[in-house]
Amino acid sequence: QSVLTQPPSASGTPGQRVTISCSGSRSHTGINFVYWYQQLPGMAPKLLIYRDSQRPSGVPDRFSGSKSGTSASLVISGLRSEDEAEYFCATWDDNMSGYVAFGGGTKLTVL
Amino acid sequence: EVHLVQSGAEVKKPGATLKISCKVSGYTFTGHYIHWVQQAPGKGLVWMGLVDPEDGDTIYGENIQGRVTISADTSTGTAYMELSGLRHEDTAVYYCATGPGGDYYMDVWGKGTTVTVAS
Numbered sequence: 001q002s003v004l005t006q007p008p009s010a011s012g013t014p015g016q017r018v019t020i021s022c023s024g025s026r027s028h029t030g031i032n033f034v035y036w037y038q039q040l041p042g043m044a045p046k047l048l049i050y051r052d053s054q055r056p057s058g059v060p061d062r063f064s065g066s067k068s069g070t071s072a073s074l075v076i077s078g079l080r081s082e083d084e085a086e087y088f089c090a091t092w093d094d095n096m097s098g099y100v101a102f103g104g105g106t107k108l109t110v111l
Numbered sequence: 112e113v114h115l116v117q118s119g120a121e122v123k124k125p126g127a128t129l130k131i132s133c134k135v136s137g138y139t140f141t142g143h144y145i146h147w148v149q150q151a152p153g154k155g156l157v158w159m160g161l162v163d164p165e166d167g168d169t170i171y172g173e174n175i176q177g178r179v180t181i182s183a184d185t186s187t188g189t190a191y192m193e194l195s196g197l198r199h200e201d202t203a204v205y206y207c208a209t210g211p212g213g214d215y216y217m218d219v220w221g222k223g224t225t226v227t228v229a230s
């Protein structure tokens with residue numbers, strides 16, 4: 001059971017706006033930064049968002065992240081077929097000596 | 112440009128020890144953490160731990176602690192992940208990834224090393 005909860009699936013049609021949620025307890029997302037990763041089929045994960053809402057260079061501005069209280073969201077605007085992938089949120093959990101906790105992942109289907 | 116090149120696929124027997132390497136190029140090895148992440152077939156990502164090559168300090172994931180050892184050789188710019196007492200459920204792709212020291216995201220990933228544990 002992950003400390004971060006994501007819906008297992010999401011879908012949208014090209015051009016739509018899709019939101020993927022990531023819910024955690026106060027000890028996790030309420031304090032620490034949330035990161036988002038995209039994993040295309042058969043590929044290594046790729047960093048999409050860091051420190052809740054920052055985009056690495058090269059990530060299109062169609063991808064945006066936000067955090068409020070104990071929940072975080074990834075928004076994909078102007079959905080494209082190449083966005084079909086698994087999306088994982090992650091955070092630093094201060095429990096014990098600390099560790100990186102990943103959400104269970106959300107499989108995004110572009111219809 | 113930063114590159115992480117991982118060692119090749121492995122087939123191991125239950126109970127054996129696995130050691131995977133991850134050679135980093137294109138940036139200063141120290142000043143960045145090296146993380147290891149496990150992904151079993153059809154499953155999600157599980158963080159195994161990290162090493163700070165600056166001083167060799169490590170932090171391990173609670174689920175894997177006791178069986179994993181992560182290290183870094185600054186002379187060669189190579190990080191290692193050793194997993195002992197292999198079980199069938201350790202069959203997975205293992206990724207190394209790097210990220211800024213002091214933060215916990217991974218901004219460059221290796222292609223992954225496929226490990227199969229079978230009798």
